[in-house]
Amino acid sequence: MDLRIFTEPQQGATYDTLLAVAKATEDLGFDAFFRSDHYLRMGSTDGLPGPTDAWITLAGLARETKRIRLGTLMTAGTFRLPGVLAIQVAQVDQMSGGRVELGLGAGWFEEEHKAYGIPFPKEKIARLEEQLAIVTGLWETEVGETFSYDGTYYQLTDSPALPKPAQSRVPVLIGGHGVSRTPRLAGRYADEFNMPFASVEDSGSQFGRVRAAAEEAGRKGTDLVYSNALVACVGKDDAEVARRAASIGREVEELKANGLAGSPAEVVDRIGRFAEVGSQRIYLQILDLDDLDHLDLISSQVQSQL
Template sequence: MDLRVFTEPQQGASYDTLLSVARAAEELGYDAFFRSDHYLRMGDGDPSPGPTDAWITLAGLARETKRIRLGTLMTAATFRLPGVLAIQVAQVDAMSGGRVELGLGAGWFEEEHTAYGIPFPKEKFDRLEEQLAIVTGLWETPVGKTYDFAGTHYTLKDSPALPKPVQSPRPPVLIGGHGRKRTPALAARYADEFNVPFASTADSERIFGWVREAMAAQERPADSMVFSNALVACVGRDDAEVARRAAAIGREPAELRENGLAGSPAEVVEKIGRYAALGSTRIYLQVLDLSDLDHLELIASEVMPQLG
């Protein structure tokens, strides 16, 4: 089971804070550092220091880390044109020596679009489908060939399809969500990994099943998809430490035990085992208090070694 650190910088984090978390994650043996792609804080609270851009952040981290993989859960398709996104991700892949992964979603948070003058189209999912086709198509076009795409929302003609990412044929693509039909079908066609965010084991099992059905319908091998979950983390050596960490992120221990990975290291290992039994091989630990690096150390020292 891979453990990855997943951050939500829109809730309040500078680049320097993210760098300290990414470096700690690398030193402690986590598999990856991921971040959300949002420009506006969710909920009440101080919005300072303001947003950081996901791909500018990852470009910086690419040069300031050595081993850890880097990516997004999820880049909003509404924020970037697909050709530009393909260039950006390929460049950061090169800057990192081939450690980048692209999580791509439709975009959903209308208020952040309004706040920063970003169009919020009604046909977001149709645009996402075209974006996936274009980004992967550009990367997979052989060197020396050109790429064309004629869609409803995007048209490319005689694109040199450059630059190429370091990873071949392309960086891993992640798709996720809770949808019944369209999301699993897109994942079966384009994704290397399917992520179910903030869901119970029962819901995860059902959603994983939908993706497997979609893969079978496209005659894709069952073992060619990585299945993963994202869950908020709140781990403590005792109940008092769990309660302190829960209070720091404005949550209750009982609710976190029900809906996240919370409690003692033993409790968390047991719950991760239940997700593993469904076929999940990767957990994204949503770390909301980015000043608490001791939290990462505790998980690395007392949870990670028990996962095999």
């Protein structure tokens, strides 16, 4: 079971804060540092000092880390044209020495689009399918050949399909709760399927749908990695769990029901339940980015038991 650190910088974080978390992620033996791709805070936080751009952040971290994987859960398909995104991700992959992964989703938070003048089209899933075809198609085109695409929403003509990532294939992550289109897209394009903020039972059901979709697309269900994203709130005792829950504005019992909360032993047991339904990787949503002791505890008393 891989453990990855997953951050939500739109809630309020500077690049320096994210760098500190990424370095702790690396030093403490976690597998990867991921971040959301949002431009507007959610909930009661003030969001200060303001948003950071996902791929600019990852470009910086690519040069300041050495081992950990770097990626997004999820890049919003509404934010960037697919040809531009393919260039950005390939460049950051080169800058990292081949450690980047692309989580790509349709985009869903309408308010942030209104706040920053970003179009919010109705046909987001159909656009996402074309984006996946274009981004992967550009990367897969042999050097010296060109890539063209004539879709409903995007057209590319004789693209040189450059630059290429450092990796022979940048892993593509697709996730979500949809029971038909989401598994179909994942079955065709994804290297990893992520089930965000879901129960053990719902995760197992969705993993089954994705495995079936992969087989329908001519792949093996085992070709994909299956993962979960869950909020983390771990403490060495009840008082520490309660303090950490309060710091992120959540209730302990709610976190235990819907996330990974409690003592290290409780969290290890709950991770085991997700593993039983096929989860191979957990993205730990860390909401208090100043609490690096939290990461230390998870590394020493949770990760060490997996």
